[in-house]
Amino acid sequence: MNHWPFIIAAYALTGLGTLGVFVWSYLEMRRAEQAVSKLERSR
Amino acid sequence: MHAYANPARFLKIARPLTPICLVVGILLILIGSYAGLALTPPDYLQGDSVRILYIHVPAAWLGMGGWTGIAIASIVQLVWRHPLAGVAARAIAVPGALFTAICLVTGSIWGRPTWGTWWEWDGRMTSMLVLLFLYFGYIGLANASDDRTSVSRATAIFGIVGAVNIPIINRSVVWWNSLHQGPSITLRGSTISSEILWPLAPTVIGFSLFFGGIVLMRMRANLAQAKVEARMRRLAAA
Numbered sequence: 001m002n003h004w005p006f007i008i009a010a011y012a013l014t015g016l017g018t019l020g021v022f023v024w025s026y027l028e029m030r031r032a033e034q035a036v037s038k039l040e041r042s043r
Numbered sequence: 044m045h046a047y048a049n050p051a052r053f054l055k056i057a058r059p060l061t062p063i064c065l066v067v068g069i070l071l072i073l074i075g076s077y078a079g080l081a082l083t084p085p086d087y088l089q090g091d092s093v094r095i096l097y098i099h100v101p102a103a104w105l106g107m108g109g110w111t112g113i114a115i116a117s118i119v120q121l122v123w124r125h126p127l128a129g130v131a132a133r134a135i136a137v138p139g140a141l142f143t144a145i146c147l148v149t150g151s152i153w154g155r156p157t158w159g160t161w162w163e164w165d166g167r168m169t170s171m172l173v174l175l176f177l178y179f180g181y182i183g184l185a186n187a188s189d190d191r192t193s194v195s196r197a198t199a200i201f202g203i204v205g206a207v208n209i210p211i212i213n214r215s216v217v218w219w220n221s222l223h224q225g226p227s228i229t230l231r232g233s234t235i236s237s238e239i240l241w242p243l244a245p246t247v248i249g250f251s252l253f254f255g256g257i258v259l260m261r262m263r264a265n266l267a268q269a270k271v272e273a274r275m276r277r278l279a280a281a
Contacts, residue, residue, distance in 0.1 A: 003091040003156050010149040011076065014098045018253065021141050022065075025260040032267035039274055 048126050050266050057259045064256035071249025078242035086239060095153040097242050100228075101250035102146035106174060107209050109139025109254070110202075113181065114209075117202035120193065127262070129193030132202060133185050134261035138254055140178035147171055150223075158222045166215030167223040170208060177205040191265040191272070 079097035086093035112135045120128035150168065151161045162168065184198040194202075216225050227234045 001156050003094075006092060006152050006156050007080070007094050010095045010098060010152045011080070013148055013152075014102070014145050017141050017145050021138055021257055022253075025138075025257050025264070029260040029264040029267070032264040032271070035271045036267045039271055 050127065053127055054263065054266065057263055061256055061259045061263070064252045064259065068249045068252030068254075068256055071245040072253060073249075075242045075245030075247075075249055079246065083239050083242060089157050092153055092156045093239060095149050096239075097246045098250075099146060099149040099153060100243055101247045102142045102149060103171070104247060105250060105254050106139060106143030106146050106171070107212060108251075109135050109142065110174060110177065110206060111209055113139065113202040114206035117194070117199035121196070121199050121203075126192065129199070130191070130262050130265050131258070132194055132199070133191070133265060134258045136178060136182045136185060137261065138257045140175060140182065142250075142254065143171065143175045143178055147175060154222070160222075163222050165221040165223065166219035167212065167221050170212045170215050174205075174208055174212060177208060181205065189272075191269040 075097055079094050083094070085091045113132045116128045116132035116135070119125045120132065147168070150171075154163070155161050181198065181201060184201055185194050188195050188198070215221065216223050228240075233240055
């Protein structure tokens with residue numbers, strides 16, 4: 001049995017998952033910190 | 044510990060630490076993965092499928108380590124009322140669940156060419172699946188509260204009680220018959236050949252730093268959102 005399709009699938013799914021959580025966390029952090037900066041500027 | 048109880052002091056450290064964790068972490072993951080895919084020989088028994096080791100083991104470590112972090116943060120919140128403990132526990136839950144899911148999926152993919160099956164209801168796999176469900180329960184409980192700077196007492200207790208599953212996962216391959224191999228890396232050494240084992244160090248350290256970077260980003264987001272919500276409440280009350 002050729003193992004490489006299994007290896008590629010495992011690495012691809014891991015890559016997608018880690019990229020997804022990175023983008024989600026980064027956007028959430030940026031949005032929240034921008035809202036704080038906006039709030040501090042409006043004081 | 045209480046020296047860093049002040050969110051402003053924590054943020055002063057977290058802001059420069061976040062990109063360092065992420066950049067160094069991603070570099071180490073790439074180096075370890077390249078070495079694991081291209082430089083190491085296939086295993087004499089498992090063949091090329093052994094290369095899944097370099098992502099499966101860090102994912103398992105972070106799934107279990109994440110819940111251990113939640114349990115410690117929950118104790119710190121309940122006993123010392125540290126203001127950042129709840130923020131940290133909340134921030135760990137989603138990446139912890141993700142890496143537990145990655146561990147289960149990569150293990151299943153590894154199992155098909157190695158054992159001839161995608162899944163087996165044995166001690167290791169079942170207890171890891173229970174950990175994923177515990178994460179889902181924890182995320183649901185934590186999100187039931189609007190307060191982003193802490194978790195409820197019930198959520199913290201759930202985090203502590205759920206930690207009972209961690210030693211069960213760890214010892215499952217010793218306590219019960221399993222298709223999963225026994226403990227191959229212990230404090231006494233490793234049964235894996237060093238030729239195959241070495242790329243695991245950069246991927247474990249890299250994924251751990253990446254996990255740390257994600258937790259810091261989520262903590263910063265929660266603290267910022269809490270600040271905005273507090274300001275809105277003050278404005279509404281005025």
